[in-house]
Amino acid sequence: MSMNILLFGYGKMGRVIEQIALDRGHQIVGRVDRKDDSGTDPDQLPDDAVDVVIEFTTPESAVENITYCFQRGWPVVCGTTGWLSRLAEVEELCRQHKGSFFYASNYSIGVNLFFRLNKILAKFMRNYPSYHVSMTEIHHTEKKDAPSGTAITLAQGVLEHLPHKSRWIDKSDVQSADDDAIVIESLREGTVPGTHTIRYDSDVDRIEITHTAHSRQGFALGAVVAAEWLPGHEGVFGMDDLLNFNEE
Ligand SMILES: NC(=O)c1ccc[n+]([C@@H]2O[C@H](COP(=O)([O-])OP(=O)(O)OC[C@H]3O[C@@H](n4cnc5c(N)ncnc54)[C@H](O)[C@@H]3O)[C@@H](O)[C@H]2O)c1
Numbered sequence: 001m002s003m004n005i006l007l008f009g010y011g012k013m014g015r016v017i018e019q020i021a022l023d024r025g026h027q028i029v030g031r032v033d034r035k036d037d038s039g040t041d042p043d044q045l046p047d048d049a050v051d052v053v054i055e056f057t058t059p060e061s062a063v064e065n066i067t068y069c070f071q072r073g074w075p076v077v078c079g080t081t082g083w084l085s086r087l088a089e090v091e092e093l094c095r096q097h098k099g100s101f102f103y104a105s106n107y108s109i110g111v112n113l114f115f116r117l118n119k120i121l122a123k124f125m126r127n128y129p130s131y132h133v134s135m136t137e138i139h140h141t142e143k144k145d146a147p148s149g150t151a152i153t154l155a156q157g158v159l160e161h162l163p164h165k166s167r168w169i170d171k172s173d174v175q176s177a178d179d180d181a182i183v184i185e186s187l188r189e190g191t192v193p194g195t196h197t198i199r200y201d202s203d204v205d206r207i208e209i210t211h212t213a214h215s216r217q218g219f220a221l222g223a224v225v226a227a228e229w230l231p232g233h234e235g236v237f238g239m240d241d242l243l244n245f246n247e248e
Pocket residue numbers: 008009010011012013014032033034035056057058059061065078079080081082104105106107108142145219
C-alpha cells in the first residue's frame with residue numbers, strides 16, 4: 001500500500017531512502033533537516049498527513065526527533081546510531097504515548113544474516129578460549145559515532161555466547177587488564193559504506209568473518225520495508241520482528 005512518508009534527516013541516507021521509497025510507490029510528504037531553511041517544518045503538517053517517519057539524523061538529535069514523532073502520533077523508523085544509552089528512556093516514552101517505534105543498528109538483510117552467522121560462530125568458539133576474539137569496523141570519514149552501531153550489535157551477539165568475555169571496549173581505551181573485553185577497532189577511510197570483521201586468533205591460525213557493504217542501498221531498502229510494516233503495530237520493534245530467518 002502506498003504511504004505518506006516524512007523524512008527526518010536528508011543527508012546521505014535520507015536521499016537514498018527517498019529514491020527507494022519513490023520507486024516502491026510511496027510519497028515523500030516532507031524532508032526535515034537542520035542543514036538549511038529549505039527543509040520541511042513538521043509543525044506545519046497536520047497529524048494525518050504522515051503515515052510513518054523515517055529518521056536518519058545524528059546521535060545528538062535522534063531522541064528529540066523520536067519524542068516529537070511520539071507526541072504527534074507518528075510511527076517512527078529510526079536508523080540513527082550512537083544514542084542507544086538512552087534506549088530505555090525512548091522505550092518508556094513509546095509506552096506512555098502508545099506509539100510505534102522501530103530501531104535497527106543496521107537495516108540491511110545481509111548484515112542481519114551476518115548477525116546470525118556471528119552468533120553461530122561465537123557459539124562454536126565458546127569451548128576454545130585460547131582463540132582471542134576481536135573486531136574491526138571501517139566506515140567513511142564523515143561518520144560521527146564510533147564504534148559503529150553495527151559493531152556494538154555484533155559484540156553483543158558474541159557476548160551472549162562467550163563466557164570468558166563480559167563487555168566490549170573501544171581499542172583506544174584498552175588497558176593491560178582488559179582480558180574480559182572484546183576490543184573493537186574503528187577505522188575511518190574515504191567513502192567506505194561499512195565493513196565489519198570478527199576474528200578469532202590463536203598462535204597458529206585465524207578464523208575471521210567479514211561483511212562488506214558495497215553501497216547504502218541495502219540499509220535504505222531495509223528501512224523502507226520496516227516503514228511499510230510498522231504502522232498498526234504498537235510498541236517497540238526491531239529486525240527480528242520483521243524478518244523470518246529460520247535458524248538451523
Ligand atoms: N541503521 C542503519 O542501517 C544505518 C545505515 C547508515 C547510516 N546509519 C546512521 O544514520 C545516521 C545518518 O547517517 P547519514 O550517513 O545519512 O548522515 P548524514 O550526516 O549524511 O545525514 C544526517 C542529516 O541529518 C541532518 N540533521 C542534523 N540534525 C538534525 C535534526 N535535529 N533534525 C533533522 N535533521 C537533522 C543533517 O543536516 C544531515 O543532513 C547516522 O547515525 C548513521 O550512523 C544507520
